[in-house]
Amino acid sequence: MxxxxxxxxxxxxxxxxxxxxxxxxxxxxxxxxxxxxxxxxxxxxxxxxxxxxxxxxxxxxxxxxxxxxxxxxxxxxxxxxxxxxxxxxxxxxxxxxxxxxxxxxxxxxxxxxxxxxxxxxxxxxxxxxxxxAPNMSVGVNVTLKLLEMAAKALSTGYDIEIIEAHHRHKVDAPSGTALKMGEVIADALGRDLKECAVYGREGVTGERDPSTIGFATVRGGDIVGDHTVLFAGTGERIEITHKSSSRxxxxxxxxxxxxxxxxxxxxxxxxxxxxxxx
Incomplete structure (x- = not known):
């Protein structure tokens, strides 16, 4: 043989x-x-x-x-x-x-x-x-899919805020990932992010408009990239967070x-x- x-x-x-x-x-x-x-x-x-x-x-x-x-x-x-x-x-x-x-x-x-x-x-x-893509991380992109699902389920009665933090050397704000999160959420809600985004608050701003999506930016140290989306309702809040510890x-x-x-x-x-x- x-x-x-x-x-x-x-x-x-x-x-x-x-x-x-x-x-x-x-x-x-x-x-x-x-x-x-x-x-x-x-x-x-x-x-x-x-x-x-x-x-x-x-x-x-x-x-x-x-x-x-x-x-x-x-x-x-x-x-x-x-x-x-x-x-x-x-x-x-x-x-x-x-x-x-x-x-x-x-x-x-x-x-x-x-x-x-x-x-x-x-x-x-x-x-x-x-x-x-604004973020190549597999985990971030799975997070974006979760945000799409959450936005559809929490379409009424919840205020939406996006908080991101990056290192001191980052030159653009909000981060591309935060903006992508906002776009995904806005699309799921049938809104245009350009019309509903609020990028900063200062002074007497008046009562929060429930149709808006807020952004907050932190810059400091060597933070690789942290992103949290807060869905704040009456009596509860849901936070979906992704944190990067390495590039x-x-x-x-x-x-x-x-x-x-x-x-x-x-x-x-x-x-x-x-x-x-x-």
Whole structure:
């Protein structure tokens, strides 16, 4: 008898470039890629005046990857299937223009886009596949689904307040995640967040309008990201909270988005699509 062996076909790893490679989130993404079985770092990008330009992308981990951090966008994307971008709106838009030209897909964790910038990104999704979400954490996106359910069940008799806290370095407020929570709740209630959101209270504000959704923002220290939605009724209140203790959750969610994009050619997607929550 002749013994035979068989094995599953080898799947090539997903080649991933990281924007903002020397930043806090960039380094977390690079560390997650190094630990991944099916994703590999293929490019590392940073701004021209970054002191990390010209260094190995995994030097901070005490390893050599052979991937050099560069400010040359085309060079950084040359070997990439997907770009992961957690930078600033203007930079992300410039990156996406080149991604669309080169056929590179993208996972966008950047927040703070204007409506006009979001329209521009939607147009670019006709040329390549994009996953865009204000928060890549799997837990946060499950929380968003829970908020949708809660808002529908608590549609009358409950005041809704969203409280978020982040580190002192965050430049936009409220956070993109808090705004997404507000959008999910408003949509579930048949409201327009632009018309019902209240972003600050000071002085004699008068009695609370029950149709509004309030936002409160805290900035300080090294808080990674805390979000609480309060449904306050008469005699009871319900709080739905998500707390991040590490950016690793954002990195792992981003890699799930990379895997999802493998089967997509063009289009705009979010983490609900990635997680099958739609």
């Amino acid at each position: 002749t013994a035979t062996t068989s094995s599953a076909p080898c799947v090539a790893p997903y080649r991933v470039a990281v924007a903002g490679a020397s930043g806090r989130m960039g380094r977390m993404l690079i560390e997650a890629l190094r630990a991944s079985d099916d994703c590999v770092l293929s490019g590392a990008l940073d701004i021209p005046d970054s002191p990390a330009i010209g260094t190995d992308a995994t030097a901070f981990l005490g390893h050599t990857s052979g991937v050099t951090i560069t400010s040359d966008l085309r060079a950084g994307l040359a070997n990439a299937d997907v770009l992961i971008d957690f930078t600033r709106p203007e930079g992300t838009l410039a990156h996406l223009q080149v991604c669309a030209e080169l056929g590179v897909k993208a996972v966008i964790g950047t927040t703070g886009f204007t409506p006009a910038q979001k329209t521009e990104i939607t147009a670019l999704a006709q040329r390549t596949a994009l996953v865009m 690793a959750t954002y990195a792992q969610g981003s890699l799930r988005a990379v895997r999802f994009l493998h089967a997509q050619k063009t289009g705009m997607f979010d983490m609900f699509d990635v997680l099958g929550l739609n």
